[in-house]
Amino acid sequence: MRHYEVMVILDPSLDERTIAPSLDTFLNVIRTTGGNVEKVEVWGKRRLSFEINKNTEGIYAVLDLTSTPDAVKELDRQLGLQETVLRTKVLRREPAKSAVKA
Amino acid sequence: MRDRKPQPKRRQNLLTKEGVTVVDWKDVTLLRKFISDRGKIRSRRVTGLTPQQQRQVATAIKNAREMALLPYPSQGR
Numbered sequence: 001m002r003h004y005e006v007m008v009i010l011d012p013s014l015d016e017r018t019i020a021p022s023l024d025t026f027l028n029v030i031r032t033t034g035g036n037v038e039k040v041e042v043w044g045k046r047r048l049s050f051e052i053n054k055n056t057e058g059i060y061a062v063l064d065l066t067s068t069p070d071a072v073k074e075l076d077r078q079l080g081l082q083e084t085v086l087r088t089k090v091l092r093r094e095p096a097k098s099a100v101k102a
Numbered sequence: 103m104r105d106r107k108p109q110p111k112r113r114q115n116l117l118t119k120e121g122v123t124v125v126d127w128k129d130v131t132l133l134r135k136f137i138s139d140r141g142k143i144r145s146r147r148v149t150g151l152t153p154q155q156q157r158q159v160a161t162a163i164k165n166a167r168e169m170a171l172l173p174y175p176s177q178g179r
Contacts, residue, residue, distance in 0.1 A: 007128075007169055048170035058170065062128065089169050091127075 001035070004065045004072050005093040008079060009086040012045055012057040023061060029075050035067030052086045064093070125155070127162035130171050137163060141173040 010019060019042050027037050043060035052058065065072065072090055079085045122132065136144050136159050143163055146156045166172040 009169065046171075049167075049173040050170055052170060060169075087169060089165070091165070 001066050001068060003093040004063075004067055005091045006063040006065065006072070006075070006079075007089045007091075008061045008063070009048070009052065009058040009088075010061065011084040011086060012055055012059055014059060014084055016042065016044055016059060019059060019061060023063070026075060026078055027063070027065075029078065030065055030067045030071050033068055033071040035065060035071050037063065037065055039064035055086060058086050125158040125162045127165040128171070129162075130166060133159065133163050133166055133172060137172065141175040 008023070020040060023040060027040075030037055039062075041062040041064075043062065045057050045059050048056060048058050067075075076088055076090050079088050125132070127133070136149055138144060143160055146153070149156065149159070151159060163172055167174055
């Protein structure tokens with residue numbers, strides 16, 4: 001089990017209220033494999049510093065997970081298949097350091 | 103011929119020591135201080151960071167760029 005940090009950029013045309021629930025359905029992959037979702041943080045709309053797929057804005061969301069490597073890989077794959085997901089990034093996060101950002 | 107060339111402000115020395123021990127790539131306002139208006143990463147000569155800190159900052163900026171939080175160096179001329 002490892003700590004991961006997943007950042008997702010979603011299509012700006014989505015309704016921000018629907019984001020947390022729809023992300024949650026993806027997170028079932030983590031939960032069913034014994035992982036744990038520690039935090040789901042939706043930053044809301046932000047300007048992108050450059051265009052991604054002709055979008056100048058994006059909705060950011062950050063997920064904190066404890067999970068097996070395979071489950072995260074699967075999560076990343078499934079998110080990537082979604083057309084509303086502009087970009088994802090998965091990073092390992094050291095547990096001790098995670099306390100820095102509240 | 104002894105006098106040195108005027109050094110561009112170096113006194114920014116260890117901005118990171120102002121409380122930040124681990125550079126977070128999501129902290130855009132902090133990272134913005136380490137890039138020029140062209141979007142380039144400031145050199146250690148300018149930032150006055152230690153090698154370890156500079157490396158942390160550089161990787162953080164690169165991660166942030168991938169997620170469109172920070173710009174890539176603008177092209178041209």
